[in-house]
Amino acid sequence: MASTPQRDAHPSTEGPHSGTGDLADAYDVCAFDDLKLNGALSFTFRRQDKSRHGIGVFWDGEEVYAIDNLCPHGDAFLHAGDIIKRRVICPLHRAVFDLRSGECLTRFTNDVETHTAEVRDDRVWVHLPGEIPFVKDAPR
Numbered sequence: 001m002a003s004t005p006q007r008d009a010h011p012s013t014e015g016p017h018s019g020t021g022d023l024a025d026a027y028d029v030c031a032f033d034d035l036k037l038n039g040a041l042s043f044t045f046r047r048q049d050k051s052r053h054g055i056g057v058f059w060d061g062e063e064v065y066a067i068d069n070l071c072p073h074g075d076a077f078l079h080a081g082d083i084i085k086r087r088v089i090c091p092l093h094r095a096v097f098d099l100r101s102g103e104c105l106t107r108f109t110n111d112v113e114t115h116t117a118e119v120r121d122d123r124v125w126v127h128l129p130g131e132i133p134f135v136k137d138a139p140r
């Protein structure tokens, strides 16, 4: 299992970027090297209704992915699961999720939402239209 600390969104000292063009509603969440080192990281955003939205960001050795971080089956954080090429395995009951589609491949719980993630200039960006980073004291 990868070492996977939970992080506040926008750990960059520059704060969140909500740019224009194709980076509108995209946030610079971490250094790509940090994600590669950890395999997965978690970030908390806030929806327009003010509810918290946990996002897991994953690196499987080939691509970067972002999905909702809470397993729909229970109270497990998917970023703490095992990552195997384009898939993450829930650490609690081993449901397998496709990181590209969010589909639960083992079919015993619901699918999870996926979000666009990309690497630009050695930083990882996640697109979350209408959401803002939520700063909190997170366990490390």
Ligand code: FES
Residues within 6 Å of the ligand: 071, 072, 073, 074, 075, 076, 090, 091, 092, 093, 094, 095, 109
């Ligand atoms: S909590 Fe994820 S499979 Fe049960």
